[in-house]
Amino acid sequence: MxxxxxxxxxxxxxxxxxxxxxxxxxxxxxxxxxxxxxxxxxxxxxxxxxxxxxxxxxxxxxxxxxxxxxxxxxxxxxxxxxxxxxxxxxxxxxxxxxxxxxxxxxxxxxxxxxxxxxxxxxxxxxxxxxxxxxxxxxxxxxxxxxxxxxxxxxxxxxxxxxxxxxxxxxxxxxxxxxxxxxxRIKRKKGTLEEREVSPASFLQELEMEQDAQSVQLDRIEKMLGQLLAK
CATH class of the missing domain: 3.40.80.10 (Peptidoglycan recognition protein-like)
Structure with missing residues (x-):
């Protein structure tokens, strides 16, 4: 501290x-x-x-x-x-x-x-x-x-x-x-991928990732709903 x-x-x-x-x-x-x-x-x-x-x-x-x-x-x-x-x-x-x-x-x-x-x-x-x-x-x-x-x-x-x-x-x-x-280091299929980014593009990509994660969660909820309905 x-x-x-x-x-x-x-x-x-x-x-x-x-x-x-x-x-x-x-x-x-x-x-x-x-x-x-x-x-x-x-x-x-x-x-x-x-x-x-x-x-x-x-x-x-x-x-x-x-x-x-x-x-x-x-x-x-x-x-x-x-x-x-x-x-x-x-x-x-x-x-x-x-x-x-x-x-x-x-x-x-x-x-x-x-x-x-x-x-x-x-x-x-x-x-x-x-x-x-x-x-x-x-x-x-x-x-x-x-x-x-x-x-x-x-x-x-x-x-x-x-x-x-x-x-x-x-x-x-x-x-x-x-x-x-x-x-920007991401895990993809067990490997690490690193890319150079500018501050502006970094902030833009953060926002895009947040949107993508939200869409992915919606898809998962729908899949779970379909499985529970069977």
Missing amino acids: ASIVSRAGWGARKPRTAPTRLARTKGVKVHYTGGHVDPRIVDDHARCIELMMQIQIHHMNGNGWSDFAYNLAACPHGRLFEGRGFEVMSAANGSGLNTDHYAILGLVGNSGFTQPNSALLNALRDGIDLLRKRGAGPEIKGHRDGYSTDCPGGPLYAWVRAGAPRPDPLEDDVSADDLWHKA
Whole structure:
């Protein structure tokens, strides 16, 4: 389980107002920064702390919010940061949507450091599991689900759509890009088939597979009904 950097540990400002309590949600929504993240963040944890402080300043001074928007944040060093914390409403999912899901931020952007590494993905998963223990339901969604935005970016959204899997613990590092390809390994007649896919085609194929599985289940139900009728 990822260690948690407290608000005092990363130098968080005090919120302007007390957070709104929220004991239960449908699940968790995953976010990214939406801006440039210096690639050197991977080798320097101090840059994670600096980025957290910058985001809070933007949220409070730029957006006029009462505090850092997310419940938790995850960094490429495998650590979690306490944001608004547990059992409180976030301000990250969009107007009218914050009561449905808690929010967790991955410290990746749309330029610079864009591919979450295995440490960040594991920390995100740890954060989701912790939020589930404190009131979150089973849903894991991206910010773009139900809101017009690119967040959480292609790599993280593909990871979310793949079920937010943990990277292989036997591998030194696995990016979300690696997980696109690993998710396409299928068993066919006892053999493994692997194909290269792009993020967009991966998401499209996931949707097609879900439709195909639904059709297959309908066929199985009809067959069972025919057998029982005999």
